[in-house]
Amino acid sequence: MILIPVFLSIILVYTVFAVYAERKISGFIQDRYGPMEVGPYGILQTIADLIKLLIKEDIVPQSADRKLFIAAPAIIFSAIFAGYAVLPFAPGLEASRVSVGVFYLLAIISLDVIGLLMAGWGSNNKFSLYGAIRAVAQMISYEVPLSLSVLAVVMTCQSLDLQEISYQQSLWIGDYSKISDSNYLLGIESLGINITEVGGFLTWNIFRNPVLMLSFVVFFVASLAECNRAPFDIPEAESELVAGFHTEYTGFRFAILFLGEYAIMLLVSFLASILFLGSWNSPFPNMGFLRLADWTNGYPGTFSGIAWGTFWLISKAFSLIGLQMVIRWTYPRLRVDQLMFLCWKVLTPLALIIILISGFWRLMMN
Amino acid sequence: MMTKGHINKGAKNTYWGSIAEGIVSLWTGILLTLKHLFQALRFKREPIGVENKDYFSFDKGIVTLQYPHEAIPVPDNGRYRLHNEIDDCIVCDLCAKICPVNCIEIDAIKSTEEIGKTSDGSTKRIYAGTFDIDMAKCCYCGLCTTVCPTECLTMTKTYDYSELDIRNMVYHFTNLTPEQAEEKKKLYEEKQKEKAKPKSQEAAKPGVENTKEVGEKSSIKPAFKPTIKPPVSPPKSAEESNVKSEEISGTSESGEVKSEEKKVAKPVFKPVIKSPTSTPKPAEETGVKPEDKAGTLDSGEVKAEEKKAPKPVFKPVIKAPSSSPKPAEEGSEKPENTVEPSETGELKAEEKKTPKPIFKPVIKPPVPKAHQTGEEQADQENKENKAEEKNKGSEEPKSEEVKKPAKPIFKPVIKPKPKQEGEQGDQ
Amino acid sequence: MINNPEVYFFYFFASIIVGSALFLLITKNVVYSAFALLSTLLGVAGLFVLASADFLGIMQIVIYIGGVLLLFMFAIMFANKLTGQHYIITEHKNLLSGIILGIVVFIIFATAILNAGYKEQLSYYPDKGTVSGIGVELMTSYVLPFEFAGVFLFVALIGASIVAGYLIKDKIKK
Numbered sequence: 001m002i003l004i005p006v007f008l009s010i011i012l013v014y015t016v017f018a019v020y021a022e023r024k025i026s027g028f029i030q031d032r033y034g035p036m037e038v039g040p041y042g043i044l045q046t047i048a049d050l051i052k053l054l055i056k057e058d059i060v061p062q063s064a065d066r067k068l069f070i071a072a073p074a075i076i077f078s079a080i081f082a083g084y085a086v087l088p089f090a091p092g093l094e095a096s097r098v099s100v101g102v103f104y105l106l107a108i109i110s111l112d113v114i115g116l117l118m119a120g121w122g123s124n125n126k127f128s129l130y131g132a133i134r135a136v137a138q139m140i141s142y143e144v145p146l147s148l149s150v151l152a153v154v155m156t157c158q159s160l161d162l163q164e165i166s167y168q169q170s171l172w173i174g175d176y177s178k179i180s181d182s183n184y185l186l187g188i189e190s191l192g193i194n195i196t197e198v199g200g201f202l203t204w205n206i207f208r209n210p211v212l213m214l215s216f217v218v219f220f221v222a223s224l225a226e227c228n229r230a231p232f233d234i235p236e237a238e239s240e241l242v243a244g245f246h247t248e249y250t251g252f253r254f255a256i257l258f259l260g261e262y263a264i265m266l267l268v269s270f271l272a273s274i275l276f277l278g279s280w281n282s283p284f285p286n287m288g289f290l291r292l293a294d295w296t297n298g299y300p301g302t303f304s305g306i307a308w309g310t311f312w313l314i315s316k317a318f319s320l321i322g323l324q325m326v327i328r329w330t331y332p333r334l335r336v337d338q339l340m341f342l343c344w345k346v347l348t349p350l351a352l353i354i355i356l357i358s359g360f361w362r363l364m365m366n
Numbered sequence: 367m368m369t370k371g372h373i374n375k376g377a378k379n380t381y382w383g384s385i386a387e388g389i390v391s392l393w394t395g396i397l398l399t400l401k402h403l404f405q406a407l408r409f410k411r412e413p414i415g416v417e418n419k420d421y422f423s424f425d426k427g428i429v430t431l432q433y434p435h436e437a438i439p440v441p442d443n444g445r446y447r448l449h450n451e452i453d454d455c456i457v458c459d460l461c462a463k464i465c466p467v468n469c470i471e472i473d474a475i476k477s478t479e480e481i482g483k484t485s486d487g488s489t490k491r492i493y494a495g496t497f498d499i500d501m502a503k504c505c506y507c508g509l510c511t512t513v514c515p516t517e518c519l520t521m522t523k524t525y526d527y528s529e530l531d532i533r534n535m536v537y538h539f540t541n542l543t544p545e546q547a548e549e550k551k552k553l554y555e556e557k558q559k560e561k562a563k564p565k566s567q568e569a570a571k572p573g574v575e576n577t578k579e580v581g582e583k584s585s586i587k588p589a590f591k592p593t594i595k596p597p598v599s600p601p602k603s604a605e606e607s608n609v610k611s612e613e614i615s616g617t618s619e620s621g622e623v624k625s626e627e628k629k630v631a632k633p634v635f636k637p638v639i640k641s642p643t644s645t646p647k648p649a650e651e652t653g654v655k656p657e658d659k660a661g662t663l664d665s666g667e668v669k670a671e672e673k674k675a676p677k678p679v680f681k682p683v684i685k686a687p688s689s690s691p692k693p694a695e696e697g698s699e700k701p702e703n704t705v706e707p708s709e710t711g712e713l714k715a716e717e718k719k720t721p722k723p724i725f726k727p728v729i730k731p732p733v734p735k736a737h738q739t740g741e742e743q744a745d746q747e748n749k750e751n752k753a754e755e756k757n758k759g760s761e762e763p764k765s766e767e768v769k770k771p772a773k774p775i776f777k778p779v780i781k782p783k784p785k786q787e788g789e790q791g792d793q
Numbered sequence: 794m795i796n797n798p799e800v801y802f803f804y805f806f807a808s809i810i811v812g813s814a815l816f817l818l819i820t821k822n823v824v825y826s827a828f829a830l831l832s833t834l835l836g837v838a839g840l841f842v843l844a845s846a847d848f849l850g851i852m853q854i855v856i857y858i859g860g861v862l863l864l865f866m867f868a869i870m871f872a873n874k875l876t877g878q879h880y881i882i883t884e885h886k887n888l889l890s891g892i893i894l895g896i897v898v899f900i901i902f903a904t905a906i907l908n909a910g911y912k913e914q915l916s917y918y919p920d921k922g923t924v925s926g927i928g929v930e931l932m933t934s935y936v937l938p939f940e941f942a943g944v945f946l947f948v949a950l951i952g953a954s955i956v957a958g959y960l961i962k963d964k965i966k967k
Contacts, residue, residue, distance in 0.1 A: 025403065027406070028402065028403045028406035028407060028428075029399045029402050029403050029406070030402070031402055031405075031406055031427065031428050031429045031430070032406075032428060032429075032430045033428060033430055033432060036432055065824070067825075068824070068828065098847060099847065099848075099923075099924055100847050100848050100851050100924055103848070103851045103852075103855070104851050106855060107851045107854035107855045107858075107859065109859075110854065110855055110858055110859025110860075110863070111854065111858060111859075113859065113863060114831055114858060114862070114863070114866075117863070117866055118828065121824065121866075121870065129870070133867075133870065136863060136866075136867070140859070140860075140863060143859070160924055326396065326399060326400065326403065327396070329399060330395050330396050330398075330399040331392065331395060331396075345381070346385060
């Protein structure tokens, strides 16, 4: 319960600076400065924008379905925010340790879809409705490769519990994991190289089971589509649909939708880091007398454990968000048929193959 | 990657080919943007103009400038906001006439005596009651500065002068307050009343003054004449060719029934026009004289037409009256028609070729009326002469008030005087 | 028993379910009933979680909300497009027989549940998650129905794609 306002404020601050970072990155990619006027290097620009947004008039279109229109932003944001409940930010620090955490997050995304549909339908605007329909079609489709790629991880870790998955990638796999007690190089026990004490990036899931590297790519692409991020932003394609499902939203409601959009980016980035990139574990391994992993990780439950864990998880998630932003400003928007081609003919078969291989890999692990 | 790079574009649209091409192009794309991302962090362009030899050396990094804080210097020949040095302005109205978008509005007030001299020695005889330039309309062509005889109208380097209210884009350059302007106007009107009896002369004077000024300018400033002549001469050649061709066509092509008549009619007609026009002109106009004098019949025609040509509205009106007298002269109806087409055709063709837009301004419509009234008595030749003179007079000063009163009654009278005074002015 | 906070949660979820189900029945606007169904399903999921069947609760959300309800909404939206109306307005016919039928069904279910003796069998109150138990049971005791379900779904998938494919073929021929 205490974590709710903490997470909420984290999301707010993150969103403010993510918007700033996005504008800066897009500027630099296009050889521009980006915002420069408000505050040093324009760092307060988003805050100024936010203030402007909050003091704007709150308009509900006359022919919109008032109840749905008003309820939709709340549903979208609360659904996404509920997803943060199961994220393990550090060893021993999570709002709720659920045994079905991964599954829960996937379910959250389908709730988000309902919210989008509500917003698009309630606006009673053709652009909004088109945006909503596209969003729903896209998100339902991409849930398939997303779930399959997550399934590969779940098979490797044999758990749906995000904290359990995190412990398995940590130095304390023996003490805290309920399923396995030691890590081997590339996860294969028969190689005989025990890296339980080495830690670092070598015990990340993508190295415990190298097939998961491909799975990570599938997950990342699918998560872009789930967030409606470019190049999968056809639901809010500004050149065709004005702004998609949030065309009619103004002021505070728009701010909430915007917040939800950035919150789900952060959510899937957290999920990707937890599932594939070692969760809250440091990327530095112990090498001989250089105990980098020991130095950059804190023992679970201690303050340093929480501090290091939070630091690593958040920095991993932010790197992924940075990658999302670079991708957004690099790739053109996909056509609908290309979108479906990528989903059903490329990512889904690839994810199925990955599941098959990681099943065999699991047999070799232990 | 390299092996995939060998694959044909889209690999003939095969499944694996498309995927491979997709991966390769995605990779290339993200490398490109990342390159720009990191270059933008390290390099930036300096605010130097294109005249600097380093201008093209900034090929990496941020290309934009933070404008209000840094700006590329404006080149010396940059054309931006107009500025009028009203003390040097003789309110000749040339800028307003040449302006393709009519962004200059001038209300000229005749003074009763000479106001003063400009810095280059021209005499100022007209107050600018209003001299407004609407920079919101301005298209920055710079024609007004080219045509300005005293070079008081210039384009400055100021380009950042946007306003929240578009009415603030109208720049007022007059040095008179509205009350002062009113006062000057009254003063002038009173003077006019005083000279009610010798009105004709008085009324003529303003026009004369203008011509004087033109004369002064032309005589003082060598730079001025060339600007007038070049536009004049090319149309001539065109007109000459037109004239000839039409004459020819008149003879050969249209030689149905009227061909002979036309032939007869034209030779008779043209000489009549030319001789009167050619004689007055030399006296009237300083710059154009040589051509007139040298002019053969053709050139005489040409000039008459040139001057007419500027008036798109004017000529059609002239012809109608001119045609009515003709029937009386030339008996048969057909000749009239034939005469008109030949002349009007020529005229019209020339009109089209010569730059109309400059001359359209409101001034002309009143002119034709004046003509019609005056012309009923006069011959075609006279009319045409008048037209020419009016054009000459109106082209430069263009102040409507002057002409309107002057024309209806005075035209016969006007002609001789302008010549004299113009000559005086020249002297 | 009242001291147990779970009871309050139960009543909370139960009231959500009953309230939104009633609204679903009463409202004439089909879109509203679809969204009422959403909250009904969410309430049921909450009850499942409350009964320590968290896997089932999540399944409820994923399948019924993420799948079925979304398809409902799509159908509603496209039907709406066809009729040209803004909303589909339903009518309440046969109110009396509906109420009688509902009461009868309720009585049947209630007696069945009360006579089934779930309370006595519910001595086992799972402490940890149910996921592994479900997995083991699915792959051992219930592998036949599980496989049957899989085959049925696969058949449905193929059937759907064939139907859709025929439509496309017809269009191409034309």
